[in-house]
Amino acid sequence: MKYEYSERGRSGSAHVLLMLCFAFFLAALSGGASAAACAGAGAGMTGDVACTDLGAVRGQVENGTLAFKGIPYAKPPVGDLRWRAPQAAVAWSGTRDTVSYAPMCPQIIGKDVVGSEDCLYLNVWRPVRKPKHPLPVMVWLHGGGNQSYSGAGDPGFGGVVYDGEKLVPQGVVFVSYSLRVGVLGFLAHPSLDAESPEKISGNYGSQDQIAMLQWLHRNIAAFGGDPSKVFLFGTSAGGGNICALLTSPKTKGLIHGVSMQSSVPTGCEIPTLADVERGTGKAVIAKAGCESSSDIAACLRGKTAAEIVNAVPAGPFTVFPRVYGPNMDGHVFVDQPLALIKQRKYPPVPVIIGxxxxxxxxxxxxxxxxxxxxxxxxxxxxxxxxxxxxxxxxxxxxxxxxxxxxxxxxxxxxxxxxxxxxxxxxxxxxxxxxxxxxxxxxxxxxxxxxxxxxxxxxxxxxxxxxxxxxxxxxxxxxxxxxxxxxxxxxxxxxxxxxxxxxxxxxxxxxxxxxxxxxxxxxxxxxxxxxxxxxxxxxxxxxxxxxx
Incomplete structure (x- = not known):
């Protein structure tokens, strides 16, 4: 009996050892293999895996392109990070499958609030075969009045899916992304100024865009893109944001060509921080029920995303209504963009406007x-x-x-x-x-x-x-x-x-x-x-x- 027990023990130990070996083998196939792929990828790309500065990502072939969807470019702006400048994303081990769009940032669709605050992700399309030379990068800035839509698409014109399937065959890398929109992306208020090292607020969505461009500068070569040829094109609020971004001191060296579509002068003329705080900022705080709080910022962060998004005030009528967007805070945007252009205080680049x-x-x-x-x-x-x-x-x-x-x-x-x-x-x-x-x-x-x-x-x-x-x-x-x-x-x-x-x-x-x-x-x-x-x-x- 003792012998039989011993044999069973040996057999059990062997089984455990075998399972451990198998587990290590699986780990090698994932993390180990991706690490090996990153180490041997040269420019950071091998097969369907690309190696970013935070970890390896795996894409999938879609209609003749290799698509990577849902790559984090910043830490989720949740909890105490709500209404703060974007923070660096956390590195991961192994190879991250990036084959589906991340959730859109919270917004109103119909009568419902949809989306997640964990939404700062981008998407990259490149040729299936590794290009011999770095390719220009086309970055799409979606519209939606800085209140709606995402890097995945928009519901207009029968539904438009933002993909690179038409552009990539022309010899480019295509990028789309999501940013914080509406109240969560552009709320300005003195209570938020007080928390900021620069004593500013409101340009959180714009800072997301800058963080995205900085990520591209560090990582787009891993997808076959040329960080010295980044072309921004966007429509409506996205096109207008381009005008403001081009003149920001935070984007120096990150933008090399632009196309502003159905937007100008959207973003070329922006309100001051004080104007926004007196206008929409004050109205949001009142509608959210935080006006009498001793700690307005804490009160706001205690609200759900749906409560915050629904605190959008009714604005004055305009042909193209403006509620949210960049503001002139002296830090992210130091002056009126059009004034800076007239003074040649911006990096001159080829421009399309229409x-x-x-x-x-x-x-x-x-x-x-x-x-x-x-x-x-x-x-x-x-x-x-x-x-x-x-x-x-x-x-x-x-x-x-x-x-x-x-x-x-x-x-x-x-x-x-x-x-x-x-x-x-x-x-x-x-x-x-x-x-x-x-x-x-x-x-x-x-x-x-x-x-x-x-x-x-x-x-x-x-x-x-x-x-x-x-x-x-x-x-x-x-x-x-x-x-x-x-x-x-x-x-x-x-x-x-x-x-x-x-x-x-x-x-x-x-x-x-x-x-x-x-x-x-x-x-x-x-x-x-x-x-x-x-x-x-x-x-x-x-x-x-x-x-």
Missing amino acids: NTAGETMHFIDAVGPVVDAATFAGAVSKVFGSAQADRIVAQYPLDQYETPRAAFVQLTTDGEFTCQSRRVARTFADVQSEPVFRYIFNHALENDPEQKALGPTHTAEHPYMFNWKGTYKPTQTDLDIQKHIISYWSRMAKTGNPNGGSDPFWPNASSLNAAYLEIGTDTQSKTGVGESHCDFWDTVQLPWPHL
């Missing part, structure tokens, strides 16, 4: 019906203020438009987008030798009755940057236009000039000409169209900081 032909079609119904001369004049007064309304109305005689509503769309698109794009493009062109290019996108999604009826409305060009993964099915015309857009933008990222190949020539913009590219069914360069209106809008003082 908008759609009917930007405000999607927004103006919030003003109320515009059906005759009286309601037209009333709408202009509501948007631009009564002091300037009469002379603005005089510039747009109703007998020159199909309907008063059509006149109002043209007026607000000119005043808020097209002529402001011209103004900012000329400002860049006047102070730098690097080229500046303007465009107007003039096409609506033909297979969508609602979009076709609206026309080329706000951000209508951005679905053409990506693969068609939503419900919308593109027509051949859509695909032809997409070829032009993909070619222009990828060339801009690679060479600083969108021209080349068989695409129609895109002229430089300057203060001496009114040249731009009209992108649509008949893509062509144009000059002089709408110049008298823009000359007029240069004399108008718009009554709020644009965003």
